[in-house]
Amino acid sequence: MLDVIRHRGPDDEGWVAFEGGNLAATCGGGADTPTVCYAADLPYAPVSGTTVPEGARVALGHRRLSILDVSPGGHQPMSYGGGRYWIVFNGEIYNHPELRRELEASGHRFVSRSDTEVLLAAYAEWGSGCLARLEGMFAFVLVDRVEATLFAARDRFGIKPLYYWVAPDRCLAFASEIKQFSVLPGWRAVVNGQRAYDFLAWGILDHTDETMFRGVYQLRPGTSVRIDLKQPPAAAPAGRLVQHEWYRLAGSPFTGGLEEAASGFRERFEASVRAHLQADVPVGSCLSGGLDSSSVVCVMNELLRQGGVQERQHAFSSCSAIARFDEREYVEEVVRHTGVEAHCVYPDLARLFDELDRITWHQDEPFGSTSIFAQWSVFALAADSGVKVMLDGQGADEQLAGYQGYHGALYASLFRQLRWIELWREIRAAKQMHGHGPLWAMKYLADALLPDALRYPLRAMIGTETAASAWLDLDLLGAEPLNPYHGEEGAALSIAELSYRQLTKSNLQMLLHWEDRDSMAHSIEARVPFLDHRLVEFVLGLPDQFKIHRGVTKRVLREGLRGVLPEAIRMRMSKLGFATPEEHWIRVEAPERFRKALKTAVDQSHGILHPRALSYLEDVITGQRVFSFLPWRMISFGAWMDCYGVAPEIFLTR
Template identity: 50%
Template sequence: MCGIAALISLNGSSEHLTEIAAMTGTIRHRGPDDEGFAVFTQAPKVAVLFGGSETPDEVMSAGLHYSPKQAFCGTIPEDAVVALGHRRLSILDLSPAGHQPICTPDRRYWIAYNGEIYNYTELRAELEGYGHRFASHTDTEVIVTAYAQWGRDCLHRFNGMWAFVIYDAEEQKVFVARDRYGIKPLYYWFSPEGFLAIASEIKAFTILPGWKARLNGPRAYDYLVSNLLDHTRETLFQGVYQLPAGEAAEFRVEDVESTLPVYRWYRLEPQQFSGTFDAAAAEFRRLLNDSVHLRMRSDVPGGSCLSGGLDSSSIVCLVNDTLRSEEKQDFQKTFSACSHVKEYDEREFIDEVIGARDIQAHYTYPSFDMLLSQLDDLIWHQDEPFKTTSIFAQWLVFRLAAEQRVKVLLDGQGADEQLCGYLWFFGCRYADLFRAADLTRLWKEMQAVKSLHGIPETRSLAMMGYYLLPPSLKRPAMKYFQADCVRPSWINADLLAIPRGYLWQPNGSSSVPGVTQSIALAQMLYTSLPSLLHWEDRNSMAHSVESRVPFLDYRLVEFIMGLPEEYRIDAGVTKRVLREAMKGILPENVRMRMDKMGFYTAEEHWIRHEGPEIVRKLLREAVDASEGVLKEEAVERLDRMLSGEEPVSPQVWRWICFGQWMKIFGVRVA
């Protein structure tokens, strides 16, 4: 797990390639253990290697074919065309052999890489069968060797999370790729100064020649109005793009001009399952257990996030089973965010898991004062504004792990989207039953949801009705039920160049048979998971911690998405197959709890009771910093929330974060 950067000259000039060290300096937090640079000239296979001020002495003297022998001093060959930079967080092979950029023995293929390939041991053995030899015990060297052996088809062999840049120094060809579900980030920006920049985080571009922080109006509108981030390849910074999940680009340096030839290398293809529910639960348990086992491969101490919910508790218990089988259970640590406000606290469920498994538990208690003191830091690390203060709770969990010298954490991200874990999936379920004319079952479903979740029939009918509407009527319906979702009065839509009636909708998912499956896919690909993974990556890497997500093993995802919908949600119960698979593994109170919280904070309590004037001041500053995007009506609406005239909305923190983000990054509207 690391930070990567690359600079590619588009005009033959090497003038700005010297900025590669400054780029990696902005993302030092992603890899404080080592740094390295490789600069390539127009001559085939000519690479000049540099270390940095934080490159360990033993790396400089290692004598490997990719070891740097000199420190970077800002001078590079005049005919340089490509520069790779790397910041290392040492997880596998802690020796100098793990230094990056790393290359094949013939010095043709070079890589700067961020992530983990969990099946690297098996792939290494296969590649050795083809005659390849390795200088390290890293997954990094396995990736670049796999590319040398299989070309870009190597991606289909990897099980893990990754973002990397590979450079073919013989053909002067670049290959960039991102993992199937976008767990690891990769951004790119074409500078008007004549070069292409690639990096793990957007902030790496802010120190480069030609950089001007300009607001992307449509994406800002999506964020502020529809609560959407990372749903397209665009970012809130105009001209900055992310390589989408499951996509790659391969190009010769001399051919690229102002766009990347991006192609989709992976599409989520559900593996249809026709067996019984019990058989599905057994296979689910096998796949999840194997995923967890693979993600425990590490040469540094590891632990787990534990919210007290079904997903993280399942991972913690499966880790515990593995450690017990190896008589290592004393090493297990968990990290949790709790609350002094009872209605937001899950400590009782956390303690039930801890007590059943005898685990070393660590707790953090987010407070309003802590949030205020770290808000700017949090926004800077996130690169873009975030949706709710729950992100802050997760931030503190990773900080706590770092304080305990734990470098790897397993987390439950990604389960809700596949397993229909959110309450709005009941509306989808109703719609599918209605379309199937199964009215008896539909009525029983509504009664079960009312009994288990307290949702009355009238609300259930409204939920169903929305998903039954044709696309042409959904915008008017959303405007009726949620006035703030279509051109609200508190935002200057004209300033952002938003046409009348605009409301972003995902492409493609509506053609999937079944409302439940369609929404699950949209959640996975656009509306939920991408932004959750963005926050997870930035929160963990801000504290130099690697986060691993077992529920996003592609084998498990394709299996879950191929299950009949009633195996996932039925009779008022979400995540049915997971609950059945964890029978006898999880404490029953946790396995069958029906409420859902996650890393929540007491956000409404903070706004209403602990700091209403402070919140109002922050919002006032945000409106001023937004250069007219946020209108005075935002402050007026907050006043109505504080007086109790309307409920507190998560939009308050979106407004505040947006203004603070514009201020911190110097973003201008035009």
Template identity: 35%
Template sequence: MCGIAGIFHIGTAKPVDPVRVEAMTDAIAHRGPDGSGVWTAPGVGLGHRRLSIIDIAGSPQPMGYADGRLQIVFNGEIYNFRALRAELETRGHVFRTDGDTEVILAGYAQWGVDCLERLHGMFAFALYDQAERTLFLARDRLGVKPLFYTALSDGSVAFASELKALLVHPLLRRVPDERAVEDYLAFGYVPDDRSIVHGVRKLAAGHHLTLRSAGGLAQPSRWWDVDFTQRSKANAGELEEELLAIMREAVVSRMVADVPLGAFLSGGVDSSSVVALMAEASRRAVTTCSIGFDETGLDESDYASAIADRFATDHHARVVGADQFDRIDRLADIYDEPFADASALPTLSVCELAREHVTVALSGDGADEALAGYRRQVFHAAEERVRGSLPARLRGTLLGGLGAIYPKADWAPRPLRAKTTLLSLARSGEEGYADALSVTGPDTRQALYSDSMRGTLGDYRAEKRLIRLMRDAPARSGLDRAQYADLKFWLPGDILTKTDRASMAVGLEAREPLLDHRLIEFAARLPDNMRVRRGQGKWLMKSAMERYLPEDILYRSKMGFVTPISAWFRGPLAGEARAMGTRSALARTDWFDGEALERIAEEHIAGRRDHGRLIWQMLMLDKSVERLFGG
């Protein structure tokens, strides 16, 4: 796992100052504390920071190939690199190293862009062809590894693993993108391919981009997508065995490392499944790491301990205080862009614990997206059945009318929030699911914005991108479309961003076996009732894992990392909440109505309404704006 950065000039062979590239890589030194390198040639400069995982002494980067014609900087892991290497050797390629980086170079020399389809793993890389004077940028299928890029005023394009590396370039103008603010308030993160800094983009998951020395800035091309239009005709038993075989292969392939390796263990279905399969494949005790909370209602450590005992792991646990608000500034530094998922705090804690014992940790990320494990997906599937049984006009008139007059009950469990359900059913499935994914609804956002911000945004609404994505999805059912949205939008924007930045901040490599693309493609072919049955998501996976895991792990309610943010803003952070409208960086942007911000703070502090999640969003946006734009 590493950090990459570089500069490429379009239309000229202007020299690239290696000191500038080095400054960019120094900004992301946490991603690669074990070494660094810079390579330059007329019109191009590539930089690298290395976290040594495989072939520790023999694969420094930037790396050349074919007598130096090809040069690469690479962040990630290719899990099938040994099989690819053997195939390439039969085609005459000779290797000098024992790692996966040189295999990418040889694969590109042999197959060109088509090499991407042969790579099994997580990656973002930049490959320069000196003969063609082209720079090839690529990102893995699901977006596990990040890649930012921007066009600069001198005709160059700069790229990097994190935004902070681009920010050190003196030609990058730090101007905010108001549409990214709208996106962030809607979803709690800035989704691909936008960035909070105007003119900076993220290369979207499953895309590549070729930059040529002669020509303008090209548009990215999609090289991978997940297809939900096919259905398997196998029976449940056959599908269980196929799923287990894929999961075993995914786990085993991610256990290859020349450094200490372990796993995150929360005690939930996903991480417990990964640990079970690791223990099955390993000759020694698996190292597992988990954190617990000092508040009983938030703590899952007993479940993690039970799994650790069941599989005799070398278990390391730590109890952390639920009040971690003193680490908010640390989060803002790690994520650069505003990021409102409060579970980033405990994620950082478990990464810190893991790094004390291992350099690589396997996680359970991805199963909820692939196999329909989120409650919102299960609810959406049920709502779609109702939509299918009622005419759209009747739904809009009758259910929409009932929803408008029904009292709001955010405090109630989701099944009892009839207002939310009725309003969702009155709309299309795509509109309803966009609302389920959103953190702050459009009406609330509009009420918070200033007149000038409303004028700047015009008719732009963040949800439109997600609705369009779902309507264009290669899918057969509403459940398909919901999962497609989660895989393409939510997963790279929230889950993978959270894990990548938190793990890389402490020099830890996180690997996600349940995001193996073969598992994703297999799951997309499952009939709906193999994913959701009797109100249970991930039905096939849970059924398959019954031979490994106890019932109280498989079928208890999902908890996840929980942070008591509402209590914080009625206690130690009440002053931060009150400052939003008048003394914060946000108050100086002219994006928001200061009185509206003050009102939500006072309502929350007085206990009249629960605005904790919204205030947390605004606080993280404030911290980001202060750092990026100086308030």
């Protein structure tokens, strides 16, 4: 299992196994364990030449990407409390210096500078209550040998992954990536039909605790599990563990005007970026040229200058030779403003298909558009430049109302409040600022207000395929044509409500999944300062008009970073992100390449994708259908089934 994810931690590896009634610990290393770790005077140092005992009941394994305390002191699995507690931990605890001081005042002593040891001491002091004190991104599994319990937890927003699977012999396995289960006895890759339907028809995944592999689950963001090691693993039907919700997102109460909100936003955002800069290795940043990544780069630059850092900051961008999809003018504006050293990559269509199998393997599951390839290319460029940590703007759109759909939520809110004049002003402003006419507004307003029976044909009109489709064999897939958003986003009564749902139940976890795999594939740790929970709670509690007003989106960020962002960026209203010219590739540059790829996907899908999918693509190529990412989702789905040898459930009975 450790060999499969060497990319997540090539700097060090280790394991510990427990046997007998007292869970006696035996620890060892592997091919990537540095010699100095074996020689270290540490209670958790691996023993050279040790093998896993045959009678082991529990084992923990870890791959290390050394970021904080790159000495042997940061080796994992790590123990604490005289060998009582053992942990494998993925992530960063940004407030570990403050927690360390508090714990030292309570009598705790440390042998390393790592945040991992602070986490262990915090658990020893406060038990599961330590989770509420942690600021950062984390997934960990911890064994308490005295209580004979295993405790696993995941951070508030699911920045770091944690999956589990119960094998046919009742063996319970945890992993950072699903592919790790494939080396275990009893593994069979079977498609989870309903979740595959959600992805293909609706373009969404990671919105439940299920994955697209039947029987493989994930701990939901802000949840934990506790397992009694004296008993066989207790799992609910179909191998699902009972999860405890330790964090529930709620907006912080706010009273005040826009000026106070902007000041509060800037204070919290700067504090978050400062915390996310902690590292003993080079730190860079993604820069799309959009508002979010530019905010990270500019605040990061300001903080580094204040700290007297002399080295030039590095920023990495994805560009395009096609002007419509290129943001170099905005990237260059940020570079002029900050003096950062810019690195650009031009994602190439031929390379996309050459690397499709590799990207699919790393992603674990299909991905929704070729923009994931653009992000992949950016992290590859950063790795080639020697950067090991990257800050990114993920999470800003969901809390600051950065997507087009938030205009619909605003319109719906004003409509329900009978504020007709204000509604018309917002529609008119969106026309002037974004080019969205009244018809566009009416479509999104209706999408937010109408029942599902009327929303389906409407969504088809605006290019969103839903419900049962001729190109999909639902019987073979084993799925029902259900709306995964039922009772959720379509009924959002306000921007704040839509933000809550996208932060907790839909959009964000999918994006974090893709970013984690793209970055870790290149042995890079991606950090997302917009997802400091105190910042998110503050923004969520602000009035809607501080997020969108008269067509201006992300209003509180624009006001809060006045003077920090260059004006051309601060008042920019267009949005791309790390986009690729996918529409141009399909319709103009290489339609035959996509025809061939989709035909291959149809064959790879074992009949789940009907040959009529080719007709759908043809309609997109010829312009008879509105462009959407659906053709790519089909291609990605087929590549995934082939890569992991995934079979439809019905094949199990053949």
